[in-house]
Amino acid sequence: MTTENNIPRGQLLLRTLAMPADTNANGDIFGGWIMSQLDLAGAILAKEISGGRVVTVSVESIAFKAPVSVGDVVCCYGECSRIGNTSMSVALEVWVKPVAIDGVGERYRVCEATFNYVAINSEGRPRPIRKA
Numbered sequence: 001m002t003t004e005n006n007i008p009r010g011q012l013l014l015r016t017l018a019m020p021a022d023t024n025a026n027g028d029i030f031g032g033w034i035m036s037q038l039d040l041a042g043a044i045l046a047k048e049i050s051g052g053r054v055v056t057v058s059v060e061s062i063a064f065k066a067p068v069s070v071g072d073v074v075c076c077y078g079e080c081s082r083i084g085n086t087s088m089s090v091a092l093e094v095w096v097k098p099v100a101i102d103g104v105g106e107r108y109r110v111c112e113a114t115f116n117y118v119a120i121n122s123e124g125r126p127r128p129i130r131k132a
């Protein structure tokens, strides 16, 4: 995934704050927590695109580029990169804005990923996505 001009790819889907309870044994933010935020962000977009219920079917790729610290503002951006019959792929990026006692720093990208979602019906079975 390429990001030109240091600008996040896609729209802002989710913004939250990294808290002490989300740390790993090194004191950085746990990668599983970051994945969870990405899953929510991607699901919001997938739900909007498919106009209904979705499930995550796979994580195609994920790369952690830099650690996240307690107090960082965590922003998940994304865009749909593929729409199939019942499934879709969402290209996601996590950017953080470091917030220190002396002010707010420049934002930078910490993670890139692609999550796959399937639109489902009320029985939990795949349903076709109507393409615009």
Ligand SMILES: CCCCCCCCCCCCCCCC(=O)SCCNC(=O)CCNC(=O)[C@H](O)C(C)(C)COP(=O)(O)OP(=O)(O)OC[C@H]1O[C@@H](n2cnc3c(N)ncnc32)[C@H](O)[C@@H]1OP(=O)(O)O
Residues within 6 Å of the ligand: 039, 040, 043, 044, 047, 048, 051, 054, 055, 056, 057, 058, 083, 084, 085, 086, 087, 088, 116, 118, 120, 124, 125, 126
């Ligand atoms: C309106 C706005 C309001 C916003 C408001 C926000 C609300 C924000 C809600 C947040 C919501 C939280 C969202 C959390 C998301 C979970 O946590 S979901 C929980 C974890 N996931 C699950 O439990 C899913 C369990 N898996 C399943 O139920 C079934 O495997 C599935 C996904 C329904 C698929 O069933 P299946 O029989 O395997 O289906 P099959 O016909 O073989 O394949 C269907 C499609 O999936 C694709 N597929 C199958 N396996 C894979 C794979 N491994 N990789 C990629 N694609 C695959 C197939 O290629 C096919 O694609 P298409 O060619 O149709 O495009």
